[in-house]
Amino acid sequence: MGTLKLPVDRLNYECLKIEVALNYSYTDVKIVTVPTSSEEKLPRLELDESTLDDSTAIARYVGGENIFGEEGSVHSAEIYEWIFTSDGVLNPNITTWVSPYLGLVMYNKQIENEAVKQVDGVMMKLNKHLLHQTFLTADHVTMADITVAAALYPAYKVVMDAKYRKKYGNVTRWYMTVTNQCQFAKQLPVAHTDESAYCQTAPKFNKKEFDQMKEKLQAARNSAAVEEKAASGDQKPAAAGKEKPAAVAAGKEGAPPKSEAKKKKEEAKKKVKLEKMEKLAAKKKMQEKKDADTKKKPKVEKVKKVVEVAIYTKNTPAGDKKDITDPLPAGYSPQYTEAAWYEWWSKQGFFTPEFGKTKEEVEKSKKFVMCLPPPNVTGSLHLGHALTNTVQDVLARWHRMMGEATLWIPGTDHAGIATQVVVEKKLRKQENLSRHDIGREKFVEKVWEWKKEKGDRICSQLRKLGSSLDWDREFFTMDDKLSHAVKKSFIQLRKEGIIFRANRLINWSVALNSAISDIEVNKKELDGRTMLPVPGYDKPVEFGVIHSFHYELCDGSGKVTVATTRIETMLGDTGVAVHPQDKRFTHLHGKFVRHPFCERKIAIVCDDMVEMDFGTGCVKITPAHDANDYDVGKRHNLEFISIFDENGLVCNTQTQFDGMKRFDARTAVLDQLKQLNLYDECKDNKMVVPLCSRTKDIVEPMVKVQWFLTCDDVAKQSKDVVKSGELEIVPQAFQKTWYHWMDNIRDWCISRQLWWGHRIPAYFVTVDDPSVPAGERTDEKYWVCGMDAEEAMLEAVENFKVDRSKITLEQDEDVLDTWYSSGLLPFSIFGWPNESSDLSNYFPGALLETGHDILFFWIARMVFFSLLLTKKLPFKTVYLHAMVRDAHGRKMSKSLGNVIDPLDVISGITLEAGHCYTLLCFLVSSDYT
Numbered sequence: 001m002g003t004l005k006l007p008v009d010r011l012n013y014e015c016l017k018i019e020v021a022l023n024y025s026y027t028d029v030k031i032v033t034v035p036t037s038s039e040e041k042l043p044r045l046e047l048d049e050s051t052l053d054d055s056t057a058i059a060r061y062v063g064g065e066n067i068f069g070e071e072g073s074v075h076s077a078e079i080y081e082w083i084f085t086s087d088g089v090l091n092p093n094i095t096t097w098v099s100p101y102l103g104l105v106m107y108n109k110q111i112e113n114e115a116v117k118q119v120d121g122v123m124m125k126l127n128k129h130l131l132h133q134t135f136l137t138a139d140h141v142t143m144a145d146i147t148v149a150a151a152l153y154p155a156y157k158v159v160m161d162a163k164y165r166k167k168y169g170n171v172t173r174w175y176m177t178v179t180n181q182c183q184f185a186k187q188l189p190v191a192h193t194d195e196s197a198y199c200q201t202a203p204k205f206n207k208k209e210f211d212q213m214k215e216k217l218q219a220a221r222n223s224a225a226v227e228e229k230a231a232s233g234d235q236k237p238a239a240a241g242k243e244k245p246a247a248v249a250a251g252k253e254g255a256p257p258k259s260e261a262k263k264k265k266e267e268a269k270k271k272v273k274l275e276k277m278e279k280l281a282a283k284k285k286m287q288e289k290k291d292a293d294t295k296k297k298p299k300v301e302k303v304k305k306v307v308e309v310a311i312y313t314k315n316t317p318a319g320d321k322k323d324i325t326d327p328l329p330a331g332y333s334p335q336y337t338e339a340a341w342y343e344w345w346s347k348q349g350f351f352t353p354e355f356g357k358t359k360e361e362v363e364k365s366k367k368f369v370m371c372l373p374p375p376n377v378t379g380s381l382h383l384g385h386a387l388t389n390t391v392q393d394v395l396a397r398w399h400r401m402m403g404e405a406t407l408w409i410p411g412t413d414h415a416g417i418a419t420q421v422v423v424e425k426k427l428r429k430q431e432n433l434s435r436h437d438i439g440r441e442k443f444v445e446k447v448w449e450w451k452k453e454k455g456d457r458i459c460s461q462l463r464k465l466g467s468s469l470d471w472d473r474e475f476f477t478m479d480d481k482l483s484h485a486v487k488k489s490f491i492q493l494r495k496e497g498i499i500f501r502a503n504r505l506i507n508w509s510v511a512l513n514s515a516i517s518d519i520e521v522n523k524k525e526l527d528g529r530t531m532l533p534v535p536g537y538d539k540p541v542e543f544g545v546i547h548s549f550h551y552e553l554c555d556g557s558g559k560v561t562v563a564t565t566r567i568e569t570m571l572g573d574t575g576v577a578v579h580p581q582d583k584r585f586t587h588l589h590g591k592f593v594r595h596p597f598c599e600r601k602i603a604i605v606c607d608d609m610v611e612m613d614f615g616t617g618c619v620k621i622t623p624a625h626d627a628n629d630y631d632v633g634k635r636h637n638l639e640f641i642s643i644f645d646e647n648g649l650v651c652n653t654q655t656q657f658d659g660m661k662r663f664d665a666r667t668a669v670l671d672q673l674k675q676l677n678l679y680d681e682c683k684d685n686k687m688v689v690p691l692c693s694r695t696k697d698i699v700e701p702m703v704k705v706q707w708f709l710t711c712d713d714v715a716k717q718s719k720d721v722v723k724s725g726e727l728e729i730v731p732q733a734f735q736k737t738w739y740h741w742m743d744n745i746r747d748w749c750i751s752r753q754l755w756w757g758h759r760i761p762a763y764f765v766t767v768d769d770p771s772v773p774a775g776e777r778t779d780e781k782y783w784v785c786g787m788d789a790e791e792a793m794l795e796a797v798e799n800f801k802v803d804r805s806k807i808t809l810e811q812d813e814d815v816l817d818t819w820y821s822s823g824l825l826p827f828s829i830f831g832w833p834n835e836s837s838d839l840s841n842y843f844p845g846a847l848l849e850t851g852h853d854i855l856f857f858w859i860a861r862m863v864f865f866s867l868l869l870t871k872k873l874p875f876k877t878v879y880l881h882a883m884v885r886d887a888h889g890r891k892m893s894k895s896l897g898n899v900i901d902p903l904d905v906i907s908g909i910t911l912e913a914g915h916c917y918t919l920l921c922f923l924v925s926s927d928y929t
Contacts, residue, residue, distance in 0.1 A: 027062040094155045137888075321340075408467075409474075475825075485824050485833065502708055507690070520692065548563045552594055759814075850879075852882075
C-alpha cells in the first residue's frame with residue numbers, strides 16, 4: 001500500500017486531478033496531510049520501491065486503465081493529448097487570469113489579456129470538439145475530462161461569468177456533466193448542480209480589495225504556521241518584553257569561541273563575496289553606458305531577406321523532355337525540380353507494363369499488379385491518401401526495377417451518396433430546385449456535367465505527387481465497361497439464387513432516406529443517461545435510460561409491466577412475451593392486453609428469448625422495428641406494423657401521434673402514459689445506440705422490400721482461404737478481425753434509394769391477361785433481369801408464356817450499393833465478363849495495399865465477388881498500413897476539418913490561404929459568424 005502525501009489546501013489543480021482519479025478506482029493508498037511548512041514537494045506518492053511527485057503520474061497509478069485507456073492505444077494517446085493541453089496551456093493561463101482576483105498576484109492588464117487569449121483558444125477547440133460528444137474521448141469520463149475540468153474549476157468559479165459560459169455552451173454543458181459525477185462532486189465544497197455555484201459577474205480589479213485579500217491570506221498563513229509549530233511541540237515565540245531563552249540571550253558570549261581556521265575561512269568568503277559585488281557593479285555600469293550610446297545612435301531597420309522560390313520558366317511543350325542545360329538553383333525548389341518531368345514520363349509509357357517489352361515478353365514475364373483504392377470523385381487527397389500512394393508507388397517502382405511487368409491502375413469511385421448530396425446542394429443553391437423538380441433523367445445529366453467539370457481534381461493531385469500510375473487504364477466506376485460488368489454480375493448471381501428480393505428488417509437512415517448495410521452502422525456504447533444530437537432536431541435527444549410502463553389485461557384481471565429504451569415504439573407493439581417456464585406469469589398464458597391509444601388487442605406469447613431475471617420478465621414486442629422482435633414476430637405470427645415512414649414520421653398507428661417526428665413522439669407518448677397513470681419509472685441503462693456512419697443519424701430498423709446478397713457460403717470460403725494461407729493478410733493481427741466478421745456475417749442489403757449510381761437491372765412484370773394473377777413486388781417470380789429492357793422482356797415472355805404485347809415492364813428505381821461496383825474492380829477493370837489479353841495477363845493481381853479501415857468495406861467484397869464470379873482469389877496478399885491520425889488519434893476527415901492537402905506540404909501555403917481553405921471546406925457559416 002502506498003502513502004499519498006497531500007498539502008493542507010487540497011482544492012488545487014494537481015490535488016483535484018489525483019483525488020478525483022482515486023475516486024474512480026479501487027487503488028488502496030493511505031492519504032496523509034502534510035503541514036504547509038514542509039519542504040517536501042507535494043503532492044507526493046511514496047511506494048515501497050519508488051516515489052512519484054508528478055500529478056499525472058500519480059493519477060495514472062491510482063486511476064489505472066479505467067480512466068487512462070489501454071496503454072499504447074489510440075484512445076490513450078488522445079487522453080494524454082488533452083492532459084498535455086491542460087497542463088501546458090489551460091491550467092497555467094487560468095492561474096494567471098484568476099490570481100489577481102484572489103489576492104495572489106498584482107494585476108497586469110497585458111498579462112491578463114494574453115492569458116485570456118490562450119484560454120479562449122482552448123475553449124474554442126473544446127466547444128467544437130464537444131458539439132456532438134458527451135465526454136472528450138469516450139462514452140464515459142476519462143482522465144482527459146477530469147484534468148480539463150480541474151483546470152477550469154477556478155475559472156468557472158471566479159472569472160467566467162454567464163455571458164462567457166453561454167459563448168462556450170457545449171463546454172459548460174460538458175463541465176456540469178463531469179463535475180456533477182459523484183466522484184468529482186465529493187471533492188468540491190459546493191455542489192455544481194446549477195450555474196448559481198459559478199461566477200455571476202465578470203470581476204473588475206480593485207487595488208483596495210486586492211490589498212485586503214492579500215492581508216487576509218498572509219494572516220491565514222501566519223496563523224497556520226503558528227498552529228503547525230504548536231502541534232509539532234516547538235515553543236511559541238517569546239512575547240515582547242519577556243526573557244528570551246538563555247542561548248538566544250547570550251548571543252556571542254554564550255557561544256563557544258571560534259577557532260583561527262574558522263575565522264580565516266569566514267574572511268575568505270567575505271572577500272570573494274565583495275569581489276563578486278564589485279564585478280557586478282562594474283558590469284552594470286558598462287551596460288548603462290552601452291545603452292546610453294545605443295540611444296544616441298540612429299536605429300537601423302533590419303531588412304528581412306526574401307528568398308525567391310525558383311521556378312522552371314522554359315517553354316517546354318507538355319510531354320517533351322525537360323531542358324536541363326541550365327545550372328540548378330541555389331536552393332531546392334520542388335516547383336523547379338518536378339516541372340515537366342511527369343508529362344514526359346507518361347508520354348514515354350514508362351508506367352505501362354509493356355514498356356520495353358514485346359507482347360510475348362509481357363505474357364512470359366513475372367507480373368506485379370495493384371489497383372489503387374479508388375478515392376471518391378467528390379473529394380480531394382489528404383495526407384492519408386498520400387501515405388497510401390507513397391507506399392504503393394515505392395512497391396510499383398521497385399518491382400518495375402526488378403524487371404517485372406508492373407501494372408498500377410488508377411481510378412475514382414462514383415460515390416453514390418456523397419456525389420448526389422453535392423449536386424443536390426448545387427442545384428438548390430444555383431437554381432432553387434430539387435432533384436424531384438427536374439426528374440431523374442435530367443438530374444443524372446447534371447451529375448455527369450458536375451463530374452466532367454470537377455471530377456478530375458484527385459487525378460491531378462495524383463499526377464502532382466509523381467505517382468507512377470498507368471493512366472492509359474484509368475477507370476471510373478460508372479464507365480460503360482464497368483457498368484456492363486455490374487449488370488452482368490447481378491444477372492448471373494440472381495440466376496444462381498445468391499441475389500434475391502425480400503421484405504426484411506433493414507437499417508434505414510432517415511437523414512439519407514436510404515437503406516444502409518450493417519457495416520455502415522456504428523455502435524455507440526452509453527453507460528447511462530446521455531443527450532445525443534440527432535440530424536433534423538434542434539435539441540439533443542435523451543438516450544441511455546429505460547422506461548417502465550404497464551398494459552392492462554383485456555379481461556380486467558390485472559396489469560403487465562414492461563420496460564423499453566425506446567418508449568415511442570410501443571405504438572407498434574403487437575405482442576408481449578414471457579418465458580414459458582417463468583411461473584410468475586403462467587396465469588397470463590394465452591391472454592391479451594389492451595393498447596391504451598387504439599383498439600388493438602396485444603397477445604401475450606411464450607418465447608425462450610425472454611430472460612427471466614432481466615427487467616420485469618415481460619418483454620414488449622415491436623416486430624417491425626427491432627431485430628429480436630422481428631424473429632419473435634415471425635415465430636408467433638404476430639402482426640407487423642411499420643409505425644415510421646421513410647422520413648421518420650409516425651404513421652399507421654391510428655392515434656394522435658401520427659405525423660409526429662419519431663423523437664418528438666417519444667416525449668408525447670411519455671406524457672400521455674403519465675396522464676393515464678400507466679407510467680411507472682425511468683432508470684439509467686447501459687445500452688448501444690446504432691448510428692449511421694455517414695450522417696450520425698440514429699439508425700431506424702424498418703421492414704422494407706430490398707435486394708439482398710446471401711453471404712454465408714462465400715464468407716466461409718473467404719475465411720478458409722485465409723486459414724489455409726492461400727490469402728495472406730499482413731499484419732497477421734488483422735486475421736482475427738477477418739474471422740470475426742466472416743463468422744458473424746448477415747445477408748448484405750445491396751439496394752439503395754438513390755438516383756446516382758448503377759441502377760438495378762431488374763424489372764417488375766405486369767401481365768394484362770386473366771390467366772396470370774396480379775403479382776406482388778415481394779414475389780420473386782414477378783421480377784425479371786436483363787442487360788436492357790429488351791433482354792428483360794424476352795425473359796418475361798419465357799416465364800409467363802404470353803404475348804409480349806400483354807406485358808408491361810417497370811425498372812426498379814433503386815441503385816446498387818457503391819461498394820458493389822468497387823468489389824468487382826479486380827477483374828471488371830480488365831473487361832470481365834469478356835475475354836481480353838489484359839484479363840488473362842493481369843488477373844488475379846499480386847497485392848492489395850491499403851489502410852486497415854476498409855478491410856471489410858472493400859477488401860472482403862472483392863474477395864467475395866472474385867470467388868463467386870471467377871472462382872479465383874483477386875490477389876495473393878493483403879498488406880494493411882497504419883492510419884494517418886491527428887493529435888487526438890482521429891482519422892483524416894473532411895467533416896472533422898483535420899485534413900492536410902499533400903500539395904500544400906510540397907509547395908507551401910500562406911496563412912491567409914489556409915484560413916480561406918478552412919472556411920470554404922470544413923466550416924459551416926455558424927462556426928465563424
